[in-house]
Amino acid sequence: MTDTQRRMKSGSRLERVLRSGRFAVTAELNPPDSADPGAVYDAALVLAEVADAINATDASGANVHMSSVAICALLTRAGYEPVLQIACRDRNRIAIQGDLLGAAAMGVRNVLCLTGDDVTAGDQPQAKRAFDFDSIQLLRTARIMRDKGMFLSGRRLDVRPKLFLGAASNPFVQPYDWRPKRLAKKIEAGADFIQTQYCFDVPRFQKFMQQVRDMGLHKRVYILVGVGPLRSDRAAEFIRTKVPGVEIPDEIVERLRKTPTEKKQEEGKRICIEIIQQVREIEGVAGVHVMAYRQEELVADIIEEARLLPRRKRQDVPRKTEGEQEMLEQRASTARTEQ
Amino acid sequence: MSVRNWIHNRPHALEIVYQFTEWVFYRLDPLFARIGYDRTDRLIRPAEELGKKLTFDCRMCGQCILHSTGMTCPMTCPKNLRNGPCGGVRSNGHCEVKPEMKCVWGEAYERSLDMSVYGHEMTMLQPPVNRRLEGTSAWVNMLTGVDKEVPEGWVSVEELSATA
Numbered sequence: 001m002t003d004t005q006r007r008m009k010s011g012s013r014l015e016r017v018l019r020s021g022r023f024a025v026t027a028e029l030n031p032p033d034s035a036d037p038g039a040v041y042d043a044a045l046v047l048a049e050v051a052d053a054i055n056a057t058d059a060s061g062a063n064v065h066m067s068s069v070a071i072c073a074l075l076t077r078a079g080y081e082p083v084l085q086i087a088c089r090d091r092n093r094i095a096i097q098g099d100l101l102g103a104a105a106m107g108v109r110n111v112l113c114l115t116g117d118d119v120t121a122g123d124q125p126q127a128k129r130a131f132d133f134d135s136i137q138l139l140r141t142a143r144i145m146r147d148k149g150m151f152l153s154g155r156r157l158d159v160r161p162k163l164f165l166g167a168a169s170n171p172f173v174q175p176y177d178w179r180p181k182r183l184a185k186k187i188e189a190g191a192d193f194i195q196t197q198y199c200f201d202v203p204r205f206q207k208f209m210q211q212v213r214d215m216g217l218h219k220r221v222y223i224l225v226g227v228g229p230l231r232s233d234r235a236a237e238f239i240r241t242k243v244p245g246v247e248i249p250d251e252i253v254e255r256l257r258k259t260p261t262e263k264k265q266e267e268g269k270r271i272c273i274e275i276i277q278q279v280r281e282i283e284g285v286a287g288v289h290v291m292a293y294r295q296e297e298l299v300a301d302i303i304e305e306a307r308l309l310p311r312r313k314r315q316d317v318p319r320k321t322e323g324e325q326e327m328l329e330q331r332a333s334t335a336r337t338e339q
Numbered sequence: 340m341s342v343r344n345w346i347h348n349r350p351h352a353l354e355i356v357y358q359f360t361e362w363v364f365y366r367l368d369p370l371f372a373r374i375g376y377d378r379t380d381r382l383i384r385p386a387e388e389l390g391k392k393l394t395f396d397c398r399m400c401g402q403c404i405l406h407s408t409g410m411t412c413p414m415t416c417p418k419n420l421r422n423g424p425c426g427g428v429r430s431n432g433h434c435e436v437k438p439e440m441k442c443v444w445g446e447a448y449e450r451s452l453d454m455s456v457y458g459h460e461m462t463m464l465q466p467p468v469n470r471r472l473e474g475t476s477a478w479v480n481m482l483t484g485v486d487k488e489v490p491e492g493w494v495s496v497e498e499l500s501a502t503a
């Protein structure tokens with residue numbers, strides 16, 4: 001057993017990548033509004049080529065889609081490495097602990113613990129909010145289950161869920177000085193890795209990371225910076241006014257506005273690549289988390305053009321060989337016909 | 340409400356009042372114990388509710404942590420967060436859920452900076468809420484200690500890192 005393996009908490013591939021010091025790439029899967037498992041496999045296929053792990057969102061923006069637990073279960077069946085997102089908005093502590101066990105049983109090794117966007121952000125604002133836990137209490141509970149082998153009530157588990165625990169951070173909204181402190185609190189609660197909100201404001205992020213380094217937090221947690229391509233200035237305007245917590249500086253919107261319509265998407269991609277290259281140089285950044293909502297086909301290009309691939313040791317990357325790829329596609333299509 | 344704002348903008352004075360009230364309650368504890376805590380709850384609750392509603396827009400969760408959260412009631416956060424702000428705060432510092440309201444946690448953080456007694460408690464990890472205490476007197480719960488009871492599995496950091 002190598003030293004890294006001995007220290008591993010979860011047996012997660014993402015954990016292994018991060019511990020080895022390689023720059024990690026995770027990507028967000030756009031969950032289908034469908035009962036067709038094939039839709040999940042189609043969405044995963046374009047991401048798996050370049051991503052060390054795939055995030056399955058939990059009704060983000062409070063819009064219902066296929067559940068994150070189910071998506072993750074489908075992904076592990078096909079040999080992919082999912083990150084299960086769990087929000088506190090829809091489930092109380094009883095449901096959440098059950099989901100953690102169930103997910104681990106399905107082979108899920110990474111969990112991202114979130115507060116969740118409010119119900120008012122989605123298309124069913126009449127719903128009742130749960131928020132029985134907050135994200136920090138959720139994190140701590142997951143850690144108790146993993147490290148202590150019990151439920152919150154103290155009742156013993158027969159087998160512990162081996163999970164690599166993640167949390168979100170949004171350095172781009174107020175109160176700015178509180179954000180690193182909140183990060184410290186999340187580490188104390190149990191966070192092993194962090195995926196941030198979309199980073200469009202690199203100077204702001206640099207300031208945040210300066211504080212993070214001053215507090216020594218970058219040595220205690222792996223930080224993956226959230227990035228993503230903007231399709232156009234109109235999309236940017238929509239996102240920054242309608243999606244909670246996403247800040248896009250005027251310069252970026254302006255740059256897209258000045259670009260001719262047919263080149264806007266390309267320009268959005270360029271901006272994303274530039275941001276990746278900038279944040280990559282910041283000390284304490286362990287990887288990027290690509291969220292390319294409805295532009296998933298761009299993710300592989302972005303990663304390649306940001307030159308993140310050549311520096312990744314191929315043999316360790318869960319990149320599928322041609323044979324495996326074929327098998328997966330086949331599996332995806334049988335899953336669809338079985339339905 | 341301007342009177343409420345006037346009071347809120349004096350977080351240090353508020354924490355001193357809190358500290359004093361806490362002292363008074365502990366001094367009177369033997370008396371309350373004799374009356375019986377259930378009866379004390381019935382006696383105190385109406386006044387507590389009125390006072391805290393007016394000053395803090397209190398939601399009577401029964402486990403008051405006001406002094407640890409910048410003398411700002413965390414239950415007024417629409418997501419009921421107890422450990423700090425969510426990631427949805429708007430660029431003007433207002434709440435994701437209620438655009439007309441300032442983020443409760445932004446205010447809590449700013450006030451905590453002026454609080455020399457309890458300000459540092461903002462970084463404390465707050466355990467899950469005991470929903471059964473909703474609607475009961477937090478002062479009485481403080482005296483009986485039920486407000487500090489945590490689920491059996493909620494172990495300390497030290498205990499956790501010993502096994503991790």
Ligand code: SF4
Pocket residue numbers: 415416417418419420423424425426427428429433434435436437441442443444445
């Ligand atoms: S923006 Fe502030 S007050 Fe509103 S839900 Fe988030 S933390 Fe609570």
